[in-house]
Amino acid sequence: MTSVLQFSFAPVAGHSRRRQRIHASADRQALFSRIAPVYDNLNDVLSLGQHRIWKRMAVDWSGAKQGSKVLDLCCGSGDLAFLLSQKVGLDGQVIGLDFSREQLVIALSRQKAHSKACYCNLKWVEGDALDLPFSDSYFDAITMGYGLRNVIDKYKAMKEVYRVLKPGSKASILDFNKSTDELGASIQGWMIDNIVVPVAAGYGLSKEYQYLKSSIQGFLTGQELEHIALKAGFSSAKHYKVGGGLMGNLVATR
Numbered sequence: 001m002t003s004v005l006q007f008s009f010a011p012v013a014g015h016s017r018r019r020q021r022i023h024a025s026a027d028r029q030a031l032f033s034r035i036a037p038v039y040d041n042l043n044d045v046l047s048l049g050q051h052r053i054w055k056r057m058a059v060d061w062s063g064a065k066q067g068s069k070v071l072d073l074c075c076g077s078g079d080l081a082f083l084l085s086q087k088v089g090l091d092g093q094v095i096g097l098d099f100s101r102e103q104l105v106i107a108l109s110r111q112k113a114h115s116k117a118c119y120c121n122l123k124w125v126e127g128d129a130l131d132l133p134f135s136d137s138y139f140d141a142i143t144m145g146y147g148l149r150n151v152i153d154k155y156k157a158m159k160e161v162y163r164v165l166k167p168g169s170k171a172s173i174l175d176f177n178k179s180t181d182e183l184g185a186s187i188q189g190w191m192i193d194n195i196v197v198p199v200a201a202g203y204g205l206s207k208e209y210q211y212l213k214s215s216i217q218g219f220l221t222g223q224e225l226e227h228i229a230l231k232a233g234f235s236s237a238k239h240y241k242v243g244g245g246l247m248g249n250l251v252a253t254r
């Protein structure tokens with residue numbers, strides 16, 4: 001059965017750092033809810049459809065297989081969750097989690113529109129990647145596409161991923177690659193300023209997509225991602241460049 005569950009974000013009284021984090025999270029939640037109606041369309045236009053290939057690679061790297069119980073964190077409108085659904089089949093279970101209800105509503109309507117038999121293994125959960133509503137060692141695999149860059153506390157998110165994964169299982173985390181060389185970073189910056197933002201402006205979303213550049217600048221390099229995964233407890237972590245180095249995928253094994 002499919003359901004969109006509610007999950008609350010109750011602030012702890014008198015804890016100012018946590019309150020700040022909740023405000024910053026709320027801003028991002030509002031941003032992703034605003035772009036939800038055009039998000040899928042823009043992904044196709046801006047990546048020339050390539051994001052579909054990168055997402056398939058991320059799912060393959062997760063090690064999900066027939067019968068697996070898997071989680072797609074920061075699932076948005078569900079691209080990775082739908083791929084996982086086909087991978088794990090009717091014996092498996094897929095949960096897509098996101099804190100934007102608007103994104104989940106689109107995921108649910110896509111699920112209903114494409115009546116593939118396996119899609120009945122999919123559930124959508126409204127929740128926070130920093131405080132997962134699942135018990136320890138629950139999942140056989142976890143994916144996260146373009147989510148980690150957007151969470152306020154990346155280390156805490158990795159700790160949560162580690163906690164809910166079964167020992168020996170993998171997390172596959174796809175995102176923009178924060179380039180370590182100046183040329184790579186300036187090509188990426190140029191593309192955002194001259195292609196991404198002007199195209200998004202056509203949808204009335206230039207401000208929302210300007211955030212992309214600062215979020216990549218504030219993100220972690222491949223090496224730093226490997227480092228926080230190991231610090232969070234993973235036994236191994238490897239970051240792969242994807243899409244000519246514009247994207248990257250961290251594979252971490254618990």
Ligand SMILES: C[S@@+](CC[C@H](N)C(=O)[O-])C[C@H]1O[C@@H](n2cnc3c(N)ncnc32)[C@H](O)[C@@H]1O
Nearest residue numbers: 032074075076098099100128129145146147150
């Ligand atoms: C760029 S979208 C990616 C969506 C989808 N995974 C994809 O690859 O197309 C990032 C998603 O992360 C979600 N998100 C950001 N921070 C989150 C958090 N702390 N908890 C849950 N979802 C979060 C946003 O609501 C948004 O849907």
